[in-house]
Amino acid sequence: MDESNLLSALLGGSILLLLFIAVIAIVVAVLYIVGLWKLFKKAGKNGWEAIIPFYNNWVLIEISGLNWWYFFILISGTILTILGNFGISLPVIPLVSRVATLAVYFFIFYNLGKRMNKNPSTFGILGLFFSGIMTMVIGLSKDYQYDGSIEVSKNGPIGVANNSNSNNEPERYCLGCGQKLKPNTAFCENCGKKVE
Numbered sequence: 001m002d003e004s005n006l007l008s009a010l011l012g013g014s015i016l017l018l019l020f021i022a023v024i025a026i027v028v029a030v031l032y033i034v035g036l037w038k039l040f041k042k043a044g045k046n047g048w049e050a051i052i053p054f055y056n057n058w059v060l061i062e063i064s065g066l067n068w069w070y071f072f073i074l075i076s077g078t079i080l081t082i083l084g085n086f087g088i089s090l091p092v093i094p095l096v097s098r099v100a101t102l103a104v105y106f107f108i109f110y111n112l113g114k115r116m117n118k119n120p121s122t123f124g125i126l127g128l129f130f131s132g133i134m135t136m137v138i139g140l141s142k143d144y145q146y147d148g149s150i151e152v153s154k155n156g157p158i159g160v161a162n163n164s165n166s167n168n169e170p171e172r173y174c175l176g177c178g179q180k181l182k183p184n185t186a187f188c189e190n191c192g193k194k195v196e
């Protein structure tokens with residue numbers, strides 16, 4: 001084997017390796033989209049919403065029951081990258097964006113864990129480190145079913161779980177003993193007085 005043959009063999013090998021990496025990357029990307037598609041369907045959304053950039057993040061925030069404005073943290077990294085392509089680089093903000101985005105992923109998967117009747121902290125930590133893999137697994141596996149009626153906090157692990165009904169209802173107290181009353185209750189659970 002002379003030198004030019006060796007060179008072409010190495011070149012051929014490199015091209016094969018690059019092709020292999022490209023195929024793996026495409027397979028992973030497709031699996032992620034399919035996972036997100038299935039997850040959206042489980043949550044009663046349209047599967048195709050998973051393939052629309054930015055909007056798919058909006059839907060992800062929505063089905064996790066978080067405040068809508070977390071969406072802007074989620075897309076902040078992409079926006080900073082776009083700004084960077086235009087030569088605009090900001091101090092500190094990229095770091096803040098990166099840390100905040102990780103926190104939002106923790107919040108998303110914390111709430112999704114609750115709504116899938118799993119341990120929310122475990123879900124949150126796995127989602128923080130492996131959001132792509134977690135999306136695939138909870139989207140594709142039948143072991144994970146979504147229940148949107150499960151109450152979650154709009155701030156993930158921070159704050160109390162609320163559904164939309166109890167948000168609108170003012171707090172009521174028993175006229176007899178002052179005990180705080182549960183919503184839609186007919187009698188005070190402390191003294192038994194009828195709620196008026």
Ligand SMILES: [Zn+2]
Nearest residue numbers: 174177188191
């Ligand atoms: Zn009472």
